[in-house]
């Protein structure tokens with residue numbers, strides 16, 4: 448079974464802020480393992496927690512603490528994902544679902560963030576929430592220790608360190624971890640290309656994954672590693688590392704494919720308007736048939752400029768009849784056209800900055816051959832960025 452299949456079998460358990468929360472079936476196995484790990488630890492060993500030295504506990508107490516602590520840890524993962532989801536929503540991105548899977552969680556977004564700043568904010572929201580949970584839990588543990596409430600102390604102690612681990616681990620600088628997305632936002636801002644940034648952050652993700660796997664191997668074979676459950680921890684690190692490796696490899700591959708997608712693959716046939724067309728004709732005859740927010744102004748495939756509908760807002764209605772497309776268009780300039788062989792990646796960035804959100808496509812004879820509209824890229828082109836998004840931890 449491929450790792451991607453992990454996502455497929457899941458049930459909806461709740462709706463929070465209108466967002467469906469789904470749980471992977473394998474998640475229950477991990478839940479049971481975590482309960483067993485914590486309770487067997489509490490039953491079998493003397494645990495040094497804060498200033499307390501806890502003797503091995505009675506089985507019932509240990510099991511109850513194991514269940515409550517595990518539930519708390521999984522709620523923490525959910526809180527982490529919810530923080531991503533709410534920040535994404537604040538940035539205007541719709542959330543499809545939150546999934547809790549065996550290796551953590553995922554807030555799946557409908558689209559990519561618009562700019563590096565949004566990407567950065569969404570990425571750091573999760574670890575920031577985990578840090579806050581960690582501080583609150585450790586403070587609660589401190590209070591419980593002062594009051595001598597041992598059971599409460601155990602729960603908050605585990606929750607505090609668990610959340611701290613969650614925050615720090617997720618900040619490792621490799622995609623698909625949050626730290627990798629922070630890195631992606633920084634590279635995106637620096638070089639102006641999201642595909643290049645995704646590819647570099649994905650390569651860092653491969654390195655992080657390899658490190659996590661090696662760490663797991665080290666725990667397994669190190670002679671004096673004093674972890675309570677070295678075999679479990681080692682195997683778990685290796686599994687998480689393999690999961691990250693698989694995801695990062697897919698991200699790099701997608702980014703490589705995306706780099707090869709050209710404007711020619713994504714453009715639509717150009718629906719051009721003649722320079723002499725009046726605005727009345729445009730609005731009455733043309734617009735009902737072609738729902739676009741801008742049009743190339745051309746005659747016999749020769750481009751004169753781009754007419755953006757928003758530019759018409761300033762034009763009083765009584766002047767529509769006497770005004771021609773050429774009077775209100777934005778005259779041709781390098782920021783308004785590309786060639787079919789230009790990468791879509793470059794064209795996307797240009798569309799964001801050129802003020803009309805679209806580009807005319809001109810061949811090497813200077814003829815208008817197509818039109819590119821940021822909201823209407825053809826399916827093959829649209830798909831490329833989205834797969835990577837699905838892998839966010």
Ligand SMILES: [Zn+2]
Pocket residue numbers: 527528531573574617625840
């Ligand atoms: Zn996260």
